[in-house]
Amino acid sequence: MRSDRIGRDIIFHKPYRVIVPKEGEEDSHIPIQQNGTTWYTDGSKTEQSTGAGATNRDPDCEISINLGNYATVFQAEITAISACTQEMTRRSYTNKRIQIISDSQAALKALGAVEIHSQALVGVLKLDDNTLDVERQIIQVQSFVVHPDYEGGVNPNDIALLKLSSPVTYNKLVQPISLPGKEEETSGEVVLSGWGSTGGIIFPSMPNNLQKVNIPIVEINECKSALDALLSSGTSPLDLKANICTGPLTGGISACSGDSGGPLASKQGVIGVVSWGVMPCGSAGAPSVYTKVSHYVDWIEKNVDEPLA
Known part of the structure; x- marks a missing residue:
């Protein structure tokens, strides 16, 4: 069993500027200032499981995540970096300069954009088919709510709600779907x-x-x-x-x-x-x-x- 069916897309509702130190310069990073914070991420592996972790110099700021029996270095680092941003959102950090010290250059490059943010892409059946662009919509995710009892990894309460910055436009490829009844069972x-x-x-x-x-x-x-x-x-x-x-x-x-x-x-x-x-x-x-x-x-x-x- 592993964590990506378990690997999750972490949704951010605030943009953060990410400073990626050049390879070899990790130990000479910019000193922490009032508007800056440095995160250290890492993965771990034992005979029983794999995991991801992160820490910085703020008080009580250590994160540990169980990733199941198997995870790549990239998955572990991306999970740890994502958890850092979630923690900063929880602490209501704003306009923070974030430095990430990671063992995975691939993970850092994946997050090398000026801002980390999330968008919803709807109305798509084929990723490379531009003939249906009239149905395709890209909408910024404005905020999110994660179930308060979700502990990460393979656990219950694995559910979240996203709020979009603007409504979707219904068309032949974009339609709403109803919720089931409370505690309603399904078979077949x-x-x-x-x-x-x-x-x-x-x-x-x-x-x-x-x-x-x-x-x-x-x-x-x-x-x-x-x-x-x-x-x-x-x-x-x-x-x-x-x-x-x-x-x-x-x-x-x-x-x-x-x-x-x-x-x-x-x-x-x-x-x-x-x-x-x-x-x-x-x-x-x-x-x-x-x-x-x-x-x-x-x-x-x-x-x-x-x-x-």
């Missing part, structure tokens, strides 16, 4: 869609086209038994009330790296959010795990600006 066949890997174990194979597949719901106790049997600890982090699962347990089809945060839908509406699973993707006997949206309807309604229809 459902639809998973996303941009996650379609193959590859170590190096994911990311598609150019939006993927969609019909898959069966796996009853939650059967799901727990299957996951417990796969884990050396004998106990999975599955939450019987807050998660739902899909098969097929015969293997060959599943959510995968890059699908995290994507929708699982049925006639009831959006019933699940891709959360985590077992590697390699599509393994026999290994269900995919989702956040159960019906369990969070009250929380969703409480945290939106306007009442939901």
Whole structure:
């Protein structure tokens, strides 16, 4: 099991200027000033698990994140850097000069833009198809709310809400989807869609086209038994009330790296959010795990600006 179905896109609602020290100059970084802060990030690996961590000179500012049994250096560093920004958002830092001391040059280059921010891209079926630009919309993410009980990694309460800076325009490719009823159960066949890997174990194979597949719901106790049997600890982090699962347990089809945060839908509406699973993707006997949206309807309604229809 690993953390990217578990690897998550961290959403930032404030822009931060990122200063990336040149290679070899990490130890001669600019002294911390009133408007500056320096973060040190690193990954870790034991026989049982991998992790990411970050620290800086502010009091009580150490971050530790469990990434499951496998994670690359890039994944660990990106996760740690993202966690730094989340922590600064929580502390209400503004206009901070951020220095990142990282072991991964690839991670630093990935964050080498002037600002870290997030945008929502909607109305897209093919990433390289410009003929549908009339349907395509890019909208700035203005703010976000993460469930207060989410502890990161493979844990329950893996859900967040994004607020866009402006409304989307509905068209043939952009339409709203309803919420299920509170604690409503789902059975039978459902639809998973996303941009996650379609193959590859170590190096994911990311598609150019939006993927969609019909898959069966796996009853939650059967799901727990299957996951417990796969884990050396004998106990999975599955939450019987807050998660739902899909098969097929015969293997060959599943959510995968890059699908995290994507929708699982049925006639009831959006019933699940891709959360985590077992590697390699599509393994026999290994269900995919989702956040159960019906369990969070009250929380969703409480945290939106306007009442939901």
